[in-house]
Amino acid sequence: MLEMLRRQTQTRRRAVRSTTSHACGLYPAVGAASMDPRGVIIGREAYSGKAYIYDPFILYNPSARVRLASGHAMILGKSGYGKSTLEKTYVLRQLRFRDRNFAILDAQGEDGAGEWDSIARQLGITPIRLVYGAGDGGEGVRINPLDGRIPAEHQFKVLVSMMEILTGTLSSQTRFALAEAHKRAAAAARERQSVAILSDVLDALTAPQPTLLGQQPVSPEELVEWGQPAALALDSLCNSSRDLAGMFDGPTTEGIDLDARLIIFDLTKLPREGEAMPLLMAVIGPWLRFGWIKPNDRIKRTLVVEEAWHILSHRPVARLFEELVRYGRRLGLSFWAVLHHLGDLLLEQAPEAAAILKLTATRVLYHMDRDEAETTADYLGLPDWARKALADGSNVCAPGRAIWQVGSRINLVEHIRTPMEIRLTDTNRRMSETGPPEPADRRGTQAPAPTIRLHKGAAA
Numbered sequence: 001m002l003e004m005l006r007r008q009t010q011t012r013r014r015a016v017r018s019t020t021s022h023a024c025g026l027y028p029a030v031g032a033a034s035m036d037p038r039g040v041i042i043g044r045e046a047y048s049g050k051a052y053i054y055d056p057f058i059l060y061n062p063s064a065r066v067r068l069a070s071g072h073a074m075i076l077g078k079s080g081y082g083k084s085t086l087e088k089t090y091v092l093r094q095l096r097f098r099d100r101n102f103a104i105l106d107a108q109g110e111d112g113a114g115e116w117d118s119i120a121r122q123l124g125i126t127p128i129r130l131v132y133g134a135g136d137g138g139e140g141v142r143i144n145p146l147d148g149r150i151p152a153e154h155q156f157k158v159l160v161s162m163m164e165i166l167t168g169t170l171s172s173q174t175r176f177a178l179a180e181a182h183k184r185a186a187a188a189a190r191e192r193q194s195v196a197i198l199s200d201v202l203d204a205l206t207a208p209q210p211t212l213l214g215q216q217p218v219s220p221e222e223l224v225e226w227g228q229p230a231a232l233a234l235d236s237l238c239n240s241s242r243d244l245a246g247m248f249d250g251p252t253t254e255g256i257d258l259d260a261r262l263i264i265f266d267l268t269k270l271p272r273e274g275e276a277m278p279l280l281m282a283v284i285g286p287w288l289r290f291g292w293i294k295p296n297d298r299i300k301r302t303l304v305v306e307e308a309w310h311i312l313s314h315r316p317v318a319r320l321f322e323e324l325v326r327y328g329r330r331l332g333l334s335f336w337a338v339l340h341h342l343g344d345l346l347l348e349q350a351p352e353a354a355a356i357l358k359l360t361a362t363r364v365l366y367h368m369d370r371d372e373a374e375t376t377a378d379y380l381g382l383p384d385w386a387r388k389a390l391a392d393g394s395n396v397c398a399p400g401r402a403i404w405q406v407g408s409r410i411n412l413v414e415h416i417r418t419p420m421e422i423r424l425t426d427t428n429r430r431m432s433e434t435g436p437p438e439p440a441d442r443r444g445t446q447a448p449a450p451t452i453r454l455h456k457g458a459a460a
Helices: 020-026 056-060 083-094 117-123 152-167 172-191 198-206 220-226 228-238 276-291 315-326 351-358 370-380 384-391 419-425
Strands: 040-045 051-054 073-076 100-106 211-213 216-218 262-266 300-305 333-338 362-365 401-406 409-415
Touching: 040 083, 051 401, 073 083, 083 100, 083 300, 083 333, 083 409, 083 419, 100 276, 117 262, 117 419, 152 172, 152 228, 152 276, 152 315, 172 198, 172 220, 172 228, 198 220, 198 228, 220 228, 276 315, 315 333, 315 351, 333 351, 362 370, 370 384, 384 401, 384 409
Parallel strands: 073 333, 073 362, 100 262, 100 300, 300 333
Antiparallel strands: 040 051, 040 409, 211 216, 362 401, 401 409
């Protein structure tokens, strides 16, 4: 009987050697390859169940497993599937790192406050509320396009963009007259030891002095004629009887702390249509670039822009933001654009918008209608499985699930929240059966979120 037994060396089989690609084909249950384990947890990869960890600054580092070309991200999808929830939980989790700062352009909300209002209250910060046509006597905050923190050459770019939003493309003669008026306004402000404002430019445009175009004399009458389109546009911003008065004409409101770790600009009282929102975007981009971003520190900053079509659909604004996004790696900036529909943008007619989208190395895609899913998949070059998943809002891309395209990696990711994050990021209470909004007199009575204090010099 013992002779029938075989030793281990006699029963051992030869190993089957294969490549990783062949092994994944032979064993489909093998999960997708992971990225870098450093960063914040987003949720889990739906098919493997592994934790999905993401940080654009870490993935930009050459030592990362997946090397990204930029730290910029684009979030697309229909309302109610998790875009706002993702950005809020991402910010809350990233704030636990010592060297992460955020600025949020909050363009959606309810009850007269933005979607970030509950988070702001829990963290003990006050959102910067921008109000349409409030003037000096209202609750609005003013941002001066000629703020001293913006270099003179960029101030002129902002002026041109604002004029083009209001009047269309400026002629070369109008640009010349506007440039001369800007120089005179800046010189007059230096003499009186103050900051130039839009009214100074309007005064210089409508009462110009003789100047030279090369060696050719230009009379005041010619300058008045050339600068008429810009003067009419500036009048709509400076004249107290005009609709756009109060937002930009005057010094920047004091008390805005650009060193805070989280800055929330509440834009919910601005109209969605018309010139107010694109005008604000044209001003706030350069203002943040030169006032918020410090070139010599080690802080990594993220700018989250909700309703980013206000940037991408206006070429003058897109030009300013394209420059900001293009130099993001040099500035230590991650730009997040949150959109509903890519198909609404005529990208072939807006090269600046197309350039911004191409500079995003991370794309997070929630459920879309079939036609929109096809358009988006074609533009981003998604595989067939992702194309089909985007259109399936009941199963594959149900609320809380999204296709993540990070560099060359494409995964289906399920976003996971803690109970406290669910409470802080709920934007459906008006439509749900969980009850009415919390009364104003009871707000703030709940236990504060276990997060860091958000003032200058705070440590994680």
